[in-house]
Amino acid sequence: MRIAVIDDERPARSELKHQLWELLKDAQIDEGESGAQALEMAGEVCYDLFFLDINLGDINGTVLVNALKNMQPAMKIVFVTAYSEYAVKAFELEVEDYIMKPFDKKRLEKMLKKCKITKKAEKGTDSVRRIAINTEGKTIFKEVGDIVYIETYNRGCMIHTVENDYFEGKTIGEFEKKLGDMGFFRSQKSFLVNLNKVKELFLWKNNSFAIKMEGYEKEILPVGREKIKVLRQLLGG
Structure with a gap:
């Protein structure tokens, strides 16, 4: 269960998150404080439920x-609001529901039932996640699973996907921080690989190791000597 809470007031965010965790103990809850951040979050992660001030x-x-x-x-x-007059607007815009500040736990529980979100949903698999790639003056949204590997390139990174390659001016460390818990591994200082796309691990020159990735079999990606043991374990080898 992945939930977003967008509110420009930190106490309101904290209180809503607290009450949600009491009702959905295993939910993963992200928070944002602005409309711009809401759009960025929705562009990178698939959410089941989105609370919007x-x-x-x-x-x-x-x-x-x-x-x-x-x-x-x-x-x-x-919708999250302190003003009851927005109730009509909520239904005009066809959102699922609205809740009033200060939050009432019984009202929140009723809202979750209306949205057909119960504790059973906690056992489900994680939603497909997406990442926003800013390239050539536009933003492209790609499913994380479609990324094969990322490598440092000039003053940024080249993102290799199952379809195309994209350049973005972020460091590989930034991508590692964002994707590290989504099945990606820093195989060498210049490479971040999708473990699900590793096709072959083999002995390379000077008794070092390298890998080949699905769809990029002509490319040889070196593996750092200090990384090989962990990589083998992650790959089940």
Whole structure:
């Protein structure tokens, strides 16, 4: 269960997260404080439930709804507001529900049942995650599983996917931090690989090791000597 809580007031975010964890103990809850951050999060991760404060500092929540729905049609959106007059607006925009501040646990539980989100959902598999790639003046959204490997290139990184290659001016360390818990491994200082796409691990020159990746069999990716033991364990070898 992946949930987003977007509110420009930290105490409100904390209280909502606390109550949600009491009802959905194993839920993974991300938080943001602005409309811009809401769009960035929705572009990178698939959410089951998205709590959206209407009165954000930069973009009104009612304006964000259509963009969020286009990005993730299956995501359930719930307005968070301190003003009851927004109830009508919530239904006009066809969001799942709305909850009032200060939060009431019984109302929150009722809302979760309305959205058909119960504790049984905690046993489900993680939602497919996506990553936003900023390249050539535009933002491309790719499923993380489609990334084969990432390598340092010039002053940024080249992202190799099952379809195309994309350049982004972020360091490989930034990508490692973002993708490290999604099945990616830093096989060498210049390479971050998708473990599910490793096709071959073999002995290379000077008694070192290298790997080949699915769809990129002509490319030889060296493995750091200090990484080989861990890599073997991760690959089950």
